[in-house]
Amino acid sequence: MKSTFTRRRFMGTAAATGVATLAAPSILRAAGEPIKVGTYGGFFESSFKEFIFPEFTKATGIEVNSVAVPTGETWLVQIKNAARAKTAPADVSLMAGIPRNNGARQKLFQTLDESKLPNLKNMPDRFQDRYEDGGLYGVGGVSWYITLCTNSDEIPVAPESWAALWDSQYEGKIGLLGLATNSFLLEVTATTFFGGTDILDTKEGIQKVFDKLSEVVPNVRLWYKDEGSFQQQLQDGEIPMGQYYHDVAGLAAAEGFPVVSTFPKEGGILDSGYWIVPEYANAVDEVHEFINFMSTPETQALLSRNVGTAPVINTDLMDLSEAELAAVASPLEPIIPRYDIYQEHAAWISDTWNKMIAG
Amino acid sequence: MQEGTRLTRSIGLIPSSVMIGIFFMVPFVLILLTSVSVPTADGDYQLGFSLEHFDRFASWFYIERALFSAGLCALIALLSLLIAFPFTYMLTQFGPRSQTVWLIYILAQLSLSEVLIAFSWQILLSRTGGIANILVWVGLAEKSFSMAPSAGAVLAALVYLAVPFSVLLLYPALSRLDRSLTEAARTLGASPLRTFFTVVVPVTRPAIISGGVTIFVLTLGAIIVPQVLGKPEHWTLSVLITDQAIFNFNMPFASALAVVLLVISASVIYGVTKFFGGKS
Amino acid sequence: MSGLIIEGVTKKFGNVTAVEDVNLHFKTGEMICFLGPSGCGKTTLLRMIAGLEEPTQGSISFEGKDLTRVPVHQRDIGMVFQSFALFPHLSVGENITYAMRIRGHSRSEREDRAKELLDMMHLPGVADRRISQLSGGQRQRVAIARALALNPQIFLLDEPMSALDANLREAMQIELRKLQQELGITTVVVTHDQTEAMTMADEIVVMGRARVLQTGSPMEIYKKPVDKFVAGFIGTSNLLPAKMSGENAVRVGSAELRVEHGAVGQPAGTDVLLMTRPEEVFVRPIGASAPANAVTGKVSFVRDIGATIEILVDCDGHEVISVLTPKDWPDVRIGDAVTVEMPAGACTVLAA
Numbered sequence: 001m002k003s004t005f006t007r008r009r010f011m012g013t014a015a016a017t018g019v020a021t022l023a024a025p026s027i028l029r030a031a032g033e034p035i036k037v038g039t040y041g042g043f044f045e046s047s048f049k050e051f052i053f054p055e056f057t058k059a060t061g062i063e064v065n066s067v068a069v070p071t072g073e074t075w076l077v078q079i080k081n082a083a084r085a086k087t088a089p090a091d092v093s094l095m096a097g098i099p100r101n102n103g104a105r106q107k108l109f110q111t112l113d114e115s116k117l118p119n120l121k122n123m124p125d126r127f128q129d130r131y132e133d134g135g136l137y138g139v140g141g142v143s144w145y146i147t148l149c150t151n152s153d154e155i156p157v158a159p160e161s162w163a164a165l166w167d168s169q170y171e172g173k174i175g176l177l178g179l180a181t182n183s184f185l186l187e188v189t190a191t192t193f194f195g196g197t198d199i200l201d202t203k204e205g206i207q208k209v210f211d212k213l214s215e216v217v218p219n220v221r222l223w224y225k226d227e228g229s230f231q232q233q234l235q236d237g238e239i240p241m242g243q244y245y246h247d248v249a250g251l252a253a254a255e256g257f258p259v260v261s262t263f264p265k266e267g268g269i270l271d272s273g274y275w276i277v278p279e280y281a282n283a284v285d286e287v288h289e290f291i292n293f294m295s296t297p298e299t300q301a302l303l304s305r306n307v308g309t310a311p312v313i314n315t316d317l318m319d320l321s322e323a324e325l326a327a328v329a330s331p332l333e334p335i336i337p338r339y340d341i342y343q344e345h346a347a348w349i350s351d352t353w354n355k356m357i358a359g
Numbered sequence: 360m361q362e363g364t365r366l367t368r369s370i371g372l373i374p375s376s377v378m379i380g381i382f383f384m385v386p387f388v389l390i391l392l393t394s395v396s397v398p399t400a401d402g403d404y405q406l407g408f409s410l411e412h413f414d415r416f417a418s419w420f421y422i423e424r425a426l427f428s429a430g431l432c433a434l435i436a437l438l439s440l441l442i443a444f445p446f447t448y449m450l451t452q453f454g455p456r457s458q459t460v461w462l463i464y465i466l467a468q469l470s471l472s473e474v475l476i477a478f479s480w481q482i483l484l485s486r487t488g489g490i491a492n493i494l495v496w497v498g499l500a501e502k503s504f505s506m507a508p509s510a511g512a513v514l515a516a517l518v519y520l521a522v523p524f525s526v527l528l529l530y531p532a533l534s535r536l537d538r539s540l541t542e543a544a545r546t547l548g549a550s551p552l553r554t555f556f557t558v559v560v561p562v563t564r565p566a567i568i569s570g571g572v573t574i575f576v577l578t579l580g581a582i583i584v585p586q587v588l589g590k591p592e593h594w595t596l597s598v599l600i601t602d603q604a605i606f607n608f609n610m611p612f613a614s615a616l617a618v619v620l621l622v623i624s625a626s627v628i629y630g631v632t633k634f635f636g637g638k639s
Numbered sequence: 640m641s642g643l644i645i646e647g648v649t650k651k652f653g654n655v656t657a658v659e660d661v662n663l664h665f666k667t668g669e670m671i672c673f674l675g676p677s678g679c680g681k682t683t684l685l686r687m688i689a690g691l692e693e694p695t696q697g698s699i700s701f702e703g704k705d706l707t708r709v710p711v712h713q714r715d716i717g718m719v720f721q722s723f724a725l726f727p728h729l730s731v732g733e734n735i736t737y738a739m740r741i742r743g744h745s746r747s748e749r750e751d752r753a754k755e756l757l758d759m760m761h762l763p764g765v766a767d768r769r770i771s772q773l774s775g776g777q778r779q780r781v782a783i784a785r786a787l788a789l790n791p792q793i794f795l796l797d798e799p800m801s802a803l804d805a806n807l808r809e810a811m812q813i814e815l816r817k818l819q820q821e822l823g824i825t826t827v828v829v830t831h832d833q834t835e836a837m838t839m840a841d842e843i844v845v846m847g848r849a850r851v852l853q854t855g856s857p858m859e860i861y862k863k864p865v866d867k868f869v870a871g872f873i874g875t876s877n878l879l880p881a882k883m884s885g886e887n888a889v890r891v892g893s894a895e896l897r898v899e900h901g902a903v904g905q906p907a908g909t910d911v912l913l914m915t916r917p918e919e920v921f922v923r924p925i926g927a928s929a930p931a932n933a934v935t936g937k938v939s940f941v942r943d944i945g946a947t948i949e950i951l952v953d954c955d956g957h958e959v960i961s962v963l964t965p966k967d968w969p970d971v972r973i974g975d976a977v978t979v980e981m982p983a984g985a986c987t988v989l990a991a
Contacts, residue, residue, distance in 0.1 A: 073608030080403075099608070106401040178591070179606050222508060223591050229481060238486050238505050347415060350607050354599065355420045357591040539724035542691050545711040546718040546795075547738035547785070553712075557741075561728040 034063035035286045038075070038093025040273070041068030044142075044307065051306040056293050062286050073099045079108055079278045088278035092287045094141050095276045097339035098181055100129065103276065104137055105343065110277040111135035116288035119295035122313035126336060129274055138274035139291050140312030142303060145246035145268035145329065146177075146184065152258040154240035162192045162264045164241070165216045174216070175230045175242030178223035180353040183243065184269045184337045189213045191266045191335050200338050203345060207352075214356045223357050235259055243269070247308035250327050263330040270334035272312065304328045387621075394614035404611050412615035421599075421616070428579060428595040429623055435517045436574040440567060442518070443525030448559060450526070451534045462530070468523040477587040480516040481507055484588070512588040517581060521574045528573055532566030533559075568635050576624050596620050641702055642666045643688070643793065643825055648697030650683050657683040659849040660697075665842060667702065668823045670816065672836035674872070675846035681829045682797055684846070688827060689795050690714050701793060701825075717786030718795040723778045723802070725770045725785070731757070732766030735785045742789070756784040759818075776807050783815070787822070794819070794826040800835060812838045833873050837861070845869050861916075863900055867989050870914050877920065877959045879934070880991065881913040889913055889988060892955050896932045896981060901988035912989040917962040919985035922950045922969050922977050930980040934959070938975045952979055 037053070039045045045068045053064040067090045069075045076099040082089045095103065103109055114120060114136055120128065127140025148165075150158045159167070165174060165188075177183030189209045190197045199205035221239050224230040231248065233239040235257040246268060249261035275291050277284070293299055297317040303309045304320060310329040311318060342349060397407035416422070450461055482488045484506040494500040506512055540562060544554040560567070582597045596616060603613035643665040650658040658680040665671050673681035686692040688699055690711035698707045706714060725734050733740075735756055736749035744752075753766050760780040765773070773781065779799065786794060799815070800808045816839040819826045830836055836843050837857045845852045845860060853865045864870035867878060881889040881896075883905045888897050891913060902911065922938075923930060936954035943949075948968060952959045959979055963969075971977055 072606055074605065077608070102608075106403060178586070179602065181606060225586055229478065229587055232481075233485065236485065236487050346607060346609065347612065350603070350609070351415070351418070351420065354591070354602075358420070358424075358594070359590075359592050537722065537724065539720040539722050540726060542711075543718065543720055543724035543726075543785075544737070545691070546689055546714075546716055548712045548741045548789070549737075550710075550712050553741060557737075558726060562726070564728070 034065040035092065035283050035290060036065045036067050036090040037290065038067040038069040038090035040071055040094060044094075047307040051302055052294075052299065055299070055302065056290060059293060060286075060289055062289065064290075067093065069093055071096060073102065075099065076103050076108070079103065080106065083108060083279050086280050088281040090278065091281040091283050092275055092277050092290055094273035095138070096273050097271065097337050098342050100138055100274055100276060101339045101343050104129065104131065107131075108279055109137040110279055110281065110284070111137055112139065112277065112291070113284075113288060116285070117292050117295070119292050119313075122295055122297065122317055124312075124314065127272065127274070127312045138276050139295065141273050141275045141294055142307065142309040143270055143272040143312050143329075144309055145263070145270055145334070146243050147246045147249070147261045147268040148264050149234060149242060149244040149246075149249045149259060149261045151234055151237045151240040152260050154237045158260050158262045159241075160262065160265055162188050162266050164264075165219060168219070170241055171219050172221050173240050174219045175222040175224055175234065175239040175244075176216070176220055177243060178225040178357070180349050181342050184271070184335065185213055185216075185243075186210070186341070186349075187335050187337055188243075188266070188269065192264075197335070197338050200341050203348070206341065206345065206349065210352055210356060217356060217359055220357075247310075247328060251308070263332050265332070267332045267334045268330055270310065270336055390614045390617055393611050394618045396611045398611075412612045413619075415612060416615055416619055421596075421619075424594070424599060425596050425619060425623060427593075428597070428620075429627070431513070431517075431593075431595065432575045432578040433627075435514065435521055435578045436571040438514070438518045439521035439525045439574055440529075440571055443522050443529055443570075444560075444567065445555075447526050447529040447533050448555070450530070451536070458534075462527075465523045465526050469527070473520060473581060473583045476516055476520055477583045480512060480519070480584075481587055484512050484515075507588045508590045508593070510589065510593055513585050513593050516584045516588050517578050520581070520584065521578055524577060525570055525574055528570035529563070529566055532563045536563060564635070568631055572628050572631050575627060579620060579624060596623075642669075643671075643827075644700045645684070645688075646698050646700075648684070648687060648694045648699065650680075650687060650692060651695045656849050658687070658694075661851050663844060663851065663854065665825065667825050669841040670819050670826045670828070670839055671842045671844065672840035673827065673829045673844050673846060674831070674833060674836040675852075676831055676872070679846040680849040681844075681846045685795055685797055685827060685829045688793065689716055689718050714793075715789075715791050716793045716795055717789070717791035719779070719782045719786050719797065719799050721798040721801055723782040725778060725782060727770055729770075730766065731762075731768050731770065731773070731781055734770065734781060735766075735788055737785065738789045752788060753784075756788060760784045775802055775804075776811070779803060779811065783818075787824075790822075790824075792825065794822075794824045796826070796828045798829055798831070800830070800832070808835075809838075815839060837873075843873075845872060847872075863987060864914070864989070867912055867914070870987075870989060875917050875960060877915045877917065878989075879913045879954065879957050879959065881911050881988075883907050883909040883911055883988075887983075889986075891934050894934045896934070896986060897983040898986040898988050899983045900986065902990055903988050905988075910991040912991050913981075914987045914989050915959075915981050915985050917949070917960040919982065920959065920961045921963070921967065921980040922952060922961045922971060923980060924969055924971055925976045925978055930978060932983055932986070933978040933980040935976065935978050938971050938973050938977055941971070941973060952977060954979065 039048045045066055049066050053066065057063055069090065075093070075095065078089050111131065117139065120139070123140055128136055129138030130136050148159065148162060152158070164170065176185065180186060186200060186206065186209050187197050189212050190199050193212050194209065199209060222230060222233065227245070227248070230239065230242060230244065231252060234242060234244065235252060244261070246261045249259050252259045275294065277287050281287060295313060297313060297319070300311040300313050301318045301320055304311055305324060308328055315325060315329065392406065394412055395408050395410065396404040397409045398404050450458060453461070483490055486505040491500065491504050491506060495502065536559065540558055541554050544558045549557060579595070580597055581595065582601050585594050585598050597620065600613050600616045600620065603609045603616065645661055645663040648658060648661045649656065661684060673684060675681050683692060687694050690706065690709060694707060698705055700706055726737065729737065732750065732753040735753045739749045739752060757763055757766060760783060762777060762780050765777070770778065779802070800811060803811060812835055828839060840857055842854060843857055843860050844854050847868055853860055853869050860869065861874055864873060870876040870878070879891050881891045884890040884895055884907055887899065887903050888895055889911060896913065898913065901914070905911065925935070934954050936952040936959065938950060939953045939958070940951040941948065948963050948965060950961045950963065950971065952961065961979065
């Protein structure tokens with residue numbers, strides 16, 4: 001219950017914060033003033049303000065102004081509109097996969113200076129987003145896993161594979177995210193049944209994956225867009241199984257609810273927010289300092305312990321205990337979302353998905 | 360002289376025209392323009408004329424969604440009127456003080472948002488929530504079960520949402536209804552029930568029709584209830600618009616769907632007032 | 640027991656008593672007027688006969704059948720409402736035959752009856768019109784026709800003329816009376832207009848403050864009102880303060896008058912009112928042979944309207960009106976001292 005519900009709320013809050021931020025005029029920042037850092041509104045932003053920004057200011061002397069940003073494409077549109085007026089609504093901000101790809105296509109982000117980011121060496125390549133010419137524009141900030149979660153009262157032995165979603169014994173018992181672009185079930189299906197996400201390279205391949213995925217529909221009780229309502233029903237056992245956020249499920253379990261989060265053997269879905277710098281952001285040096293600071297093992301550990309996110313750097317550089325690590329991540333190879341396909345086949349995937357879930 | 364008065368009258372109309380223009384016409388024109396915009400190479404869209412988004416709508420899936428939305432909302436309008444009309448009629452027979460208390464209570468119901476109502480019904484219809492357990496308790500069900508998501512749950516919550524509106528839409532006409540008309544019918548040999556159907560209903564028909572249309576249009580815009588209490592096959596066109604606008608960020612397609620929704624609303628309003636509202 | 644009988648009927652709305660202990664008995668086929676100022680309870684009494692209100696106490700019966708608890712729609716009545724209460728969603732013809740439709744009469748039967756009733760009400764050929772296309776007078780005729788469509792046993796009218804203008808009103812009063820006599824239907828009309836009551840009624844029931852004050856034929860009530868309220872309400876009356884001075888005599892100022900009607904026989908010295916009607920008192924110049932049974936006064940105004948002449952006489956501070964025909968003209972002028980003759984047969988004693 002409580003704050004965990006508001007973490008990545010997609011409905012109401014996302015739209016509301018979007019409007020609020022649109023209304024606030026962007027002001028050009030003068031040198032020496034705080035930098036404006038955008039994080040997802042709600043639990044994320046308040047955790048960053050409480051645990052992370054003070055450490056950064058202590059380490060560098062640079063003040064931070066926190067900006068709550070909406071998830072989804074709304075934030076990208078705000079950045080784009082600000083760019084027309086040659087300003088930026090934040091100097092640096094978190095942005096998730098699909099909007100980040102779209103923004104990169106429209107060249108809305110600055111190319112970063114890698115020489116000012118020595119900690120980049122801690123980070124796997126998949127957390128470094130580059131333009132076609134090799135220029136770096138996105139650096140991993142936070143990650144989270146979507147896993148297979150079960151109610152242990154109703155399902156005492158948790159399944160170990162995503163294939164359980166297709167198992168007819170769970171008919172009418174499963175809750176899944178309601179959009180292709182936030183459930184990443186195409187990737188899950190591809191990894192589970194087609195040996196990896198490469199099959200998604202072509203439209204024909206995606207169609208095949210859809211055909212397979214459509215077999216889960218009879219098992220699905222709820223295609224949710226609101227995390228809160230699914231979590232409630234998972235805890236109550238109304239819907240005893242489904243995909244859900246690993247960290248929130250862990251918090252629910254810690255509060256005594258019979259909820260178990262399992263990393264299936266095919267891997268959990270690893271979604272991430274990357275730091276991007278809008279085209280007209282100022283204080284470029286300070287922003288580089290910020291991104292570099294965020295990529296240190298110490299900061300990543302701080303995030304894992306306090307915000308519940310998975311590290312974006314190699315975990316052996318960090319001092320997390322086994323239990324602390326298990327609370328946020330898994331050593332299994334994760335399923336990485338193919339953000340690119342949602343850009344290339346946006347309308348077709350959305351239509352096919354809608355038709356599929358409507359039965 | 361005539362010219363002068365016409366001029367002053369026109370000037371007098373300017374403030375309201377400007378208001379209406381800014382608050383209603385401008386957004387509408389923007390939606391219209393967006394719905395026919397053309398995509399650019401980098402995934403954005405720009406001013407132009409293309410019917411590709413309407414073409415995308417013209418598939419059975421979306422047409423079926425539009426028909427479902429219209430049918431669902433028509434059913435809700437009908438059900439909420441069926442519940443609200445007799446209640447409102449009885450309400451107008453109460454003393455002025457209890458009428459006021461009831462109206463304040465109903466008005467207060469309107470302050471409940473769709474979100475609140477959707478989630479309250481979700482709890483009410485859940486396995487652990489109220490209704491199923493009451494059924495078990497009275498022996499109508501053997502084991503508690505969940506009633507949501509389902510078509511019935513969507514219907515129940517939306518009717519619940521619409522009934523207070525219906526009452527308030529019907530109240531003015533029913534409270535203005537000349538009591539001597541019903542009394543006259545009684546003296547002419549009609550039972551209270553016959554009086555209700557042969558006098559009260561036909562005399563207040565304009566209010567019933569405009570109330571029904573208002574409820575129809577109002578519920579056409581509901582997005583939370585169908586998502587929280589319904590399965591994907593119960594999602595309305597408004598839900599799909601929200602999906603396209605907020606999650607898929609396909610503003611042109613969202614606008615095209617919104618234009619379709621507007622056309623449906625407008626034709627229902629036109630059709631109903633034309634065919635049922637004409638006589639009196 | 641035949642006729643319309645109202646026995647011990649009381650109606651209370653909360654703490655307010657609208658009708659108190661009313662006992663009335665009317666013969667079948669009579670035309671009855673409930674007359675009184677607004678708020679006197681006459682409409683409530685009518686509505687209880689209709690069944691639109693239920694008496695708190697007492698009973699109402701017609702032709703020996705107790706109606707008190709019979710629901711409105713089973714009472715076999717026809718009622719015309721003050722607002723006429725015509726159904727706006729129905730045509731004239733459909734309004735008139737509404738009761739027949741309820742009882743399941745066939746369409747052709749209904750159309751024939753509508754035509755017949757409209758002819759009777761002198762409104763031929765309007766059956767297909769909408770109510771909104773009719774004038775006030777036409778609406779009233781339609782309302783009457785609608786109430787009579789099924790030949791009810793009791794015909795009730797609540798202030799039927801109040802929505803009409805003055806000329807139409809008088810014509811309709813006569814027409815309605817004729818219609819009622821033709822049909823021989825027991826009819827109750829509520830009105831606050833005494834001329835209307837006098838024109839139409841067989842029996843007038845004068846009501847005031849929730850009670851029946853007097854019942855009788857129009858002439859009885861005009862000639863022998865039971866108290867000053869009824870006297871004041873019906874026609875014009877001259878009221879002079881007086882004292883009983885004998886069995887059949889009162890003293891007004893210094894004059895002693897014989898009286899024949901009213902509360903005679905009270906002890907000498909009791910304060911009473913002497914009532915006379917203007918057309919029954921005669922003004923004469925002083926000096927002519929002094930008449931018996933007269934008071935003196937001074938002419939304060941003369942109004943000659945051709946057919947009649949009104950003379951206002953100031954009698955010791957109280958105004959007395961005399962209405963004369965021109966042939967009785969006494970030739971007096973304003974300021975003249977006169978005697979006003981009040982024959983014993985025209986004098987009524989009322990309680991002060």
